[in-house]
Amino acid sequence: MDAVTVLTVYLFLLLAIPSNRSVAALGGAGAPAALFALIAMLWWCWYHVQRPTPSLARDSQPIRIVMFVFVAAALASYAAGASRALPPAEINALNLGLLRVAAFAGILLLATDGIPNRARLMTLLRWVCFLGGVFAALGLLQFFTGQSFVEKLNIPGLSVSDFGALQDRGGFNRSVSTARNPLEYAFVLSMILPIALTLALHDTGTRLLLRWFPVGTITLAALLSVSRSAIIGVLVAIVVLLPSWSPEVRRRAGVVAVVLLGMVWALVPGMMGTLKGLFGGQDPSIKSRTDSYDVVSTFVGMNPFLGRGFGTFLPEYRILDNQYLVTLIDMGIVGLAALCAVSGVGFVTSLAARRHYTETILAKLGPALAASLAAGAVLTGFFDALSFPQAAGMLFLVAGLCGAYWRMKDSHGTERYA
Numbered sequence: 001m002d003a004v005t006v007l008t009v010y011l012f013l014l015l016a017i018p019s020n021r022s023v024a025a026l027g028g029a030g031a032p033a034a035l036f037a038l039i040a041m042l043w044w045c046w047y048h049v050q051r052p053t054p055s056l057a058r059d060s061q062p063i064r065i066v067m068f069v070f071v072a073a074a075l076a077s078y079a080a081g082a083s084r085a086l087p088p089a090e091i092n093a094l095n096l097g098l099l100r101v102a103a104f105a106g107i108l109l110l111a112t113d114g115i116p117n118r119a120r121l122m123t124l125l126r127w128v129c130f131l132g133g134v135f136a137a138l139g140l141l142q143f144f145t146g147q148s149f150v151e152k153l154n155i156p157g158l159s160v161s162d163f164g165a166l167q168d169r170g171g172f173n174r175s176v177s178t179a180r181n182p183l184e185y186a187f188v189l190s191m192i193l194p195i196a197l198t199l200a201l202h203d204t205g206t207r208l209l210l211r212w213f214p215v216g217t218i219t220l221a222a223l224l225s226v227s228r229s230a231i232i233g234v235l236v237a238i239v240v241l242l243p244s245w246s247p248e249v250r251r252r253a254g255v256v257a258v259v260l261l262g263m264v265w266a267l268v269p270g271m272m273g274t275l276k277g278l279f280g281g282q283d284p285s286i287k288s289r290t291d292s293y294d295v296v297s298t299f300v301g302m303n304p305f306l307g308r309g310f311g312t313f314l315p316e317y318r319i320l321d322n323q324y325l326v327t328l329i330d331m332g333i334v335g336l337a338a339l340c341a342v343s344g345v346g347f348v349t350s351l352a353a354r355r356h357y358t359e360t361i362l363a364k365l366g367p368a369l370a371a372s373l374a375a376g377a378v379l380t381g382f383f384d385a386l387s388f389p390q391a392a393g394m395l396f397l398v399a400g401l402c403g404a405y406w407r408m409k410d411s412h413g414t415e416r417y418a
Contacts, residue, residue: 003114004124006043007397010036010107011127014393015135015188017158018150019180022389024159029099031389032158038099041106044113063403066345067108070338074101074310077331081309090312097311097330100386104396108342111400118362118408121401125365126206129199132192133214136221139175139185142166143224146173169226170274179390182227183383187391189225190233190379191398193218194241194371201249202361223264226274229382233375240371244364292320299329307332315384323385343377343395346370346402356409369405372398 014033023030074097081094115121142148148166167174167182179185196214203211222230242250265272295318299308313320313329320326328336347370354366376385376395385391 002116002120003110004116004120006040006114007107007111007124008127010040010393011131011397014390015131015178017155018153018160018178019184019388019390020161021153021155021158022161023157026096026099029096029103033393034100034103034389037103037106037393039106040110041102044106044109047114061112061403061407062345062349063112063342063399063406064109066338066341067105067112067399070335070342071101071105073306073331073335073338074098077307077310077335080303080306080332081312084308086309086312089314090309093311093314094309097309100392101310104386104392107393108396108400108403111397112403112407115401115404115408121404121408122203122361125195125199125401126203126210128192129196129214130210132188132196133217135177135192136189136214136217139177139189139221140217140224142175142177143173143221148176150178170270170277172224172226172268172271172274174226175221175224177221180388181383182225183229183379184385184388184391186222186225186227186230186233187376187379187383187385187388188394189218189222189230190237190375191372191394193222193234194237194368194375195365197241198364198368199361202364219260220264223260223275224268224271226271228279229379231275232382233379236378237371237375240374241367244367292318292322292325296320296325296329300332303329303332305332305334307335310335315387319384321383323380323383323387326384327386340377342399343373343380346373346399347377349406350402353406353409365405369398369402373402 010033013036017032019031021031023035026035029035078094078098081090086094115124138149146166151166161180166176174182176182176185177188179188192214196218199206200211200215219234222234238253245253261272299313302308307328307330310330313326324336324339327339331338350366350369350373352366354363357363357366373395376391376398379385380391380395383391385395
């Protein structure tokens with residue numbers, strides 16, 4: 001068993017167990033995948049503590065550095081929050097916030113340092129795509145049947161939040177699969193699609209059906225999600241991927257896109273009009289977001305640099321539907337810069353590292369990982385992403401995969417965890 005096995009189990013827990021299930025006493029930090037990520041963090045720490053020769057100082061790993069900066073910013077915001085009088089609800093949120101940050105760090109660092117070689121990286125990416133395809137397939141089943149299938153699932157020891165039921169928009173079911181709400185569902189679909197597309201095009205050693213099954217289900221699920229976020233996330237990912245495609249692939253992709261849109265228009269009457277309506281007219285959700293700017297300005301003015309403490313701006317105060325604004329309040333300017341750096345550095349290093357790979361599939365993974373992070377980074381501004389286990393888990397997992405991709409650029413990555 002190596003880090004890839006552990007990360008595969010983590011991914012299964014993340015996507016198979018409904019996102020609205022958690023250990024009640026731990027709230028947002030009590031999702032099974034988040035608790036498993038804490039074990040990964042302890043493993044990573046123990047591995048480096050017991051090593052006879054230190055490696056962190058000599059390894060040039062930008063992703064690890066920015067993750068350490070993010071953790072330091074979270075600790076600083078914790079100190080800033082603990083230094084003021086807090087109501088009991090905020091004290092609890094402040095303490096649980098540290099557990100959430102540790103879980104984020106555990107997954108990112110394990111992926112960055114633990115994946116032993118390129119072959120195992122490919123194995124993990126295939127699992128990411130397959131589980132993403134199953135995740136999307138469940139969403140399609142919900143769309144066409146109107147049944148949740150997971151809403152009444154009882155898992156001993158886990159409580160159920162008030163999220164998870166199917167919603168309606170424009171007369172269509174808004175699928176969520178195992179996500180907590182349609183935004184988290186769209187987030188996961190958008191981040192997995194560019195990786196699935198790249199493996200479908202270039203991972204020729206895998207059976208054709210296994211390669212294209214995730215692409216087909218994820219693309220169709222995104223179109224039928226009745227979600228503006230899903231459409232935007234997919235478009236961002238495709239825009240980043242386009243320069244890495246050959247003219248022939250671009251032409252085929254254009255033809256497939258037209259055919260797919262035609263099928264949706266013919267087989268799901270009214271869907272195209274509903275999707276068009278999502279981007280026009282007055283949308284209450286957009287107005288709610290813009291009306292929050294004055295509230296954000298007031299809170300940021302009180303603690304501009306370190307914030308009021310990660311997790312202490314509770315949903316009952318106001319739902320901002322923008323993780324960047326929430327981070328600005330909770331962790332200040334320093335924390336917001338650190339969060340942006342995690343995605344930004346992962347994006348840049350993935351594109352830079354691709355030049356060092358000679359194998360086609362590995363060279364194409366750079367733009368795929370960059371596209372995945374770009375989609376996640378954009379959609380992070382559409383809802384409170386770090387409060388949703390699947391969204392946060394995918395964001396930091398893919399950032400960690402970017403770190404592994406960077407580490408293996410000059411070698412075959414033979415080092416592995418004991």
